Amino acid sequence: MTLSDAPVPQVAFTDLRTADLTVDALYAGGTNGNSGDDPISKLIRGAGNQGGFRYAGWPTRGDVKLALLYTSGDNADWPDHLDVETGTFTYYGDNRRPGQGLHETPRSGNVLLRDVFAASHASAAARSKVPPFFLFERAGASGRSVLFRGLLAPGGPTLTSDDELTAIWRTTAGLRFQNYRAHFTVLDHERIRRSWIEHLLAGGNPLDGDCPEVWRAWVEGRVYRPLLAPVTTVIRSKADQLPDSPVGTAMLDEIREYFRGREHDFEACAVAIWRLIARNTGPVDLTRPSRDGGRDAVGTYGLGPASSRIAIEFALEAKCYATSNSVGVREVSRLISRIRHRNFGVLVTTSHFHRQVQEEVHEDGHPIALIAGRDIIDALRQDGRTTVEAVRHWLQQSFPQP
Secondary structure, eight states: OOOOSSOOOEEOGGGGGGOOEETTOEEOOOSSSSGGGOSHHHHSTTSOSSSSEEEESOGGGTOOOEEEEEEOSOOTTSOOEEETTTTEEEEEOSOOSTTSOTTOOTTOHHHHHHHHHHHHTSOHHHHTTSOOEEEEEEOSSSSSOEEEEEEEEESOTTOOHHHHEEEEEEEETTEEEEEEEEEEEEBSOSEEOHHHHHHHHTTOOTTSSSOOHHHHHHHHHOOOOBOOOOOSOOOOOHHHHSOSSHHHHHHHHHHHHHTTTOGGGHHHHHHHHHHHHSTTEEEEEEOOOOTTSOOEEEEEEEESOGGGOEEEEEEEEEEOOOTTSOBOHHHHHHHHHHOTTSSEEEEEESSOBOHHHHHHHHHTTOOEEEEOHHHHHHHHHHTTOOSHHHHHHHHHHHSOOO
């Protein structure tokens, strides 16, 4: 992850044992060059200094007092993701190789996920035994410093029980295995007091002491109060719109190469990508090529319950461009002209959008979703396609060449 230019509150390594946990504060690692530099084990005694799952207690005994989730943010095969706007955090379990059962991992992380998500939908008494989850993320590409990202509750206010915790299949070297994909909610609470942490570690009732009111509300009534943080910077740089890893860049190159010489056919692929992003997309019709060489798609997006769904119309345009060629005002103006009688527009590109385009869309309030190269790769990764080979197979199966 890349830290912003804004000042980030920092806690020195020597002060970790007595520090509160403040959202988005940086907790410094040590400088000895070994596992003892890990700050999480100093912040939460007994939690260990390795792994994505850490806790006080043990899942198979059912006595976990508090749990910590750590994500490095750079594992393309298991793309943990924090949506800071909605407060939704997606986390993958710890069964990441063939040859062992879903719940047979050394750290029993998947056992913990299974049990806490089951308790989440049970009684308040059952939820009172769910350990509070604290989320940490690696800060920077080197060193062991971490950011505290918030207090987590299993599940979410807009998810079904089937969506909250899902056993998904993966393949490695031709061998299949299952792992969990879990969704948590970051609760709206800025600071976890050290007194509550010590109270939890001592085995006290989580609802006593300095228990955050948002945690109490979740335990007693399964009420989610997510930490919502609308983005204030709406203009993305070229680097922010393109994949930030060699694998992601290669995946995007694979898509462009597949449609080389027949860029018009990328339209169907763009529709499929939009469906991954907007799951309630309904029927979509592809139109014939226009005079200026572009192709459109028109479709509907569903709102409301299935028994009384409202279909709102949209127009979609796709641009299979190289990264050296940005989407400019001409292309966006064309789409604007075509959504006059529709509710919104979608523009999907394998490249990036010129700054002027973004400024015009946002400042003039045009209802257009701009999907750049990084967005495409993020959508594919969230759908389980995390390698060039997986993307190639998807393209060949979904969009066979004539």
